[in-house]
Amino acid sequence: MKKYENMLKEHSLKATYQRMSILSVLDKMGHGCIDEVYEKVKETHPTISLATVYKNIITMVENGVITEVPIAGLKSKYELKKDDHIHLICTECGDVKDADMDDKITQDVSSVANNSSFEAKSSNVNIYGLCKNCKGA
Amino acid sequence: MKKYENMLKEHSLKATYQRMSILSVLDKMGHGCIDEVYEKVKETHPTISLATVYKNIITMVENGVITEVPIAGLKSKYELKKDDHIHLICTECGDVKDADMDDKITQDVSSVANNSSFEAKSSNVNIYGLCKNCKGA
DNA sequence: ATCCTTGCAAATGATTTGCAAGAGT
DNA sequence: ACTCTTGCAAATCATTTGCAAGGAT
Numbered sequence: 514m515k516k517y518e519n520m521l522k523e524h525s526l527k528a529t530y531q532r533m534s535i536l537s538v539l540d541k542m543g544h545g546c547i548d549e550v551y552e553k554v555k556e557t558h559p560t561i562s563l564a565t566v567y568k569n570i571i572t573m574v575e576n577g578v579i580t581e582v583p584i585a586g587l588k589s590k591y592e593l594k595k596d597d598h599i600h601l602i603c604t605e606c607g608d609v610k611d612a613d614m615d616d617k618i619t620q621d622v623s624s625v626a627n628n629s630s631f632e633a634k635s636s637n638v639n640i641y642g643l644c645k646n647c648k649g650a
Numbered sequence: 651m652k653k654y655e656n657m658l659k660e661h662s663l664k665a666t667y668q669r670m671s672i673l674s675v676l677d678k679m680g681h682g683c684i685d686e687v688y689e690k691v692k693e694t695h696p697t698i699s700l701a702t703v704y705k706n707i708i709t710m711v712e713n714g715v716i717t718e719v720p721i722a723g724l725k726s727k728y729e730l731k732k733d734d735h736i737h738l739i740c741t742e743c744g745d746v747k748d749a750d751m752d753d754k755i756t757q758d759v760s761s762v763a764n765n766s767s768f769e770a771k772s773s774n775v776n777i778y779g780l781c782k783n784c785k786g787a
Numbered sequence: 788a789t790c791c792t793t794g795c796a797a798a799t800g801a802t803t804t805g806c807a808a809g810a811g812t
Numbered sequence: 813a814c815t816c817t818t819g820c821a822a823a824t825c826a827t828t829t830g831c832a833a834g835g836a837t
Contacts, residue, residue, distance in 0.1 A: 527791065527836055547826090562794045567827065569792090574723075583720035585774070586711075588826090599759075601768045612762050621755045622736075626777050629749055631738045633779040637722070640763050642770040664811055664816065684802090699819045704802065706817090725801090 520593075524576040532569050534558050536578070536593065544582060544590040544600075544609040582609070584639065597636050603644035614638065657730075661713040669706050671695050673715070673730065681719060681727040681737075681746040719746070721776065736775045742784035751775065 517536040518528040526532065531554075538553040539545055545553070551566045570591055573579045582590045584602055590609060597619070599612040618638070626633035654673040655665040663669065668691070675690040676682055682690070688703045707728055710716045719727045721739055727746060734756070736749040755775070763770035 529792065529836075531793075560794075563826095564795080564828075565793060572792095581722045583722050583726070585718040585720050585726070589720070589722070599762055601763060601766055601770075603768075604771065610766065610768070612766055615758065615762075618755060618758045618762075621752065621758070622775070622777060625736055625749050625752075625755075626738065626779065629738055629747065630782045630785075631740075631747070631777065631779055632785050633738075633777045634741065635778050637776045637778070638759070639774040639776075640759060640768065640770050641772050641774070642763065642768055645767045648767075648769050666811070666817065668818075697819075701803075701820080702818055709817095 520578055521573075524573075524578050526572065526576055526578065530558065531561055531565055532573065534561070535566065535569055535573070539579060539591060539593055543611070544592045546588040546590050548588075550591070582637070582639075584609070585641065597638075599638045599640060601644065602639055602641050603647055604641050605643055605647035605650075608644055608646075610644065657715055658710075661710075661715050663709065663713055663715065667695065668698055668702055669710065671698070672703065672706055672710070676716060676728060676730055680748070681729045683725040683727050685725075687728070719774070719776075721746070722778065734773050734775075736777060738781065739776055739778050740781035740784055741778050742780055742787075745781055745783075747781065 514533050514537070517533040520536060521528045521532055534554045534557060535550055538550050542549070542553065547566060547570060550570070551561070551563050554561050554566065570579065574581055574591070577594055579591050580594050582592055582600060584590060587607060598614050601610045601612055622636050623633055651670050651674070654670040657673060658665045658669055671691045671694060672687055675687050679686070679690065684703060684707060687707070688698070688700050691698050691703065707716065711718055711728070714731055716728050717731050719729055719737060721727060723741075724744060735751050738747045738749055759773050760770055
């Protein structure tokens with residue numbers, strides 16, 4: 514839990530049990546939408562309210578502790594903030610896996626932005642398709 | 651309007667005036683969320699209902715006539731279906747511009763998917779930052 | 788001690804549904 | 813003719829808010 518406490522304090526947020534539980538759940542799940550996080554947190558903290566999950570996820574996104582991952586056709590998922598990377602999103606089961614963004618892509622992306630006089634801050638690459646499991650079925 | 655009528659018929663959808671108006675509005679706007687489309691369509695078709703816009707956008711996404719563009723922090727926008735490309739999204743004014751996805755990126759993206767035994771169908775690259783206009787302010 | 792956060796319940800906002808009348812093929 | 817679509821109003825679902833009590837620094 515010390516890990517999550519530090520993440521919060523580094524961003525000048527109070528380290529409440531609720532926030533640390535949300536971070537711990539997201540860390541385990543990888544990616545989760547708001548109700549999934551709420552259900553998981555309730556297992557260890559049954560009195561938490563959905564409104565608290567909403568409020569905290571919003572605050573932690575605003576403060577750069579977690580990141581929103583918007584997905585076509587589904588509710589946004591959230592993940593712990595990390596370097597830009599690629600999301601492999603299964604359109605069958607909704608599972609999301611991370612893949613590293615190699616230097617070539619990073620460079621290409623920034624040159625595309627430069628060519629349009631656009632000042633890039635971050636990027637999000639989503640690939641939609643079928644995951645290993647769902648390909649068979 | 652013949653253009654939009656064809657787009658619909660090619661996907662076995664009835665060419666109603668409401669659907670063609672939505673397509674025409676999206677074509678002009680480039681990208682629009684549901685209420686923006688609703689407000690624009692009302693200018694030429696004042697009796698259209700919001701529910702109709704919802705229902706049609708959903709049907710046309712399901713049938714591949716238009717595409718959902720999910721955006722962090724904002725409601726999804728929609729655009730006419732076209733080849734995979736890059737979205738430059740201004741976090742200040744919300745404006746979305748398209749940029750071509752060059753062959754390098756396309757190849758890199760597909761090799762990332764292959765390395766993870768993932769069967770890619772489509773991809774979505776969003777770059778967040780400041781557009782030409784908002785950079786100054 | 789102070790300010791921020793929590794949980795609750797109520798309020799708002801967004802999206803979906805059921806249905807009778809009308810439009811498209 | 814037949815089937816799908818429309819517009820309306822109501823229903824549902826998602827998200828936000830106000831506030832008194834409790835927690836973090």
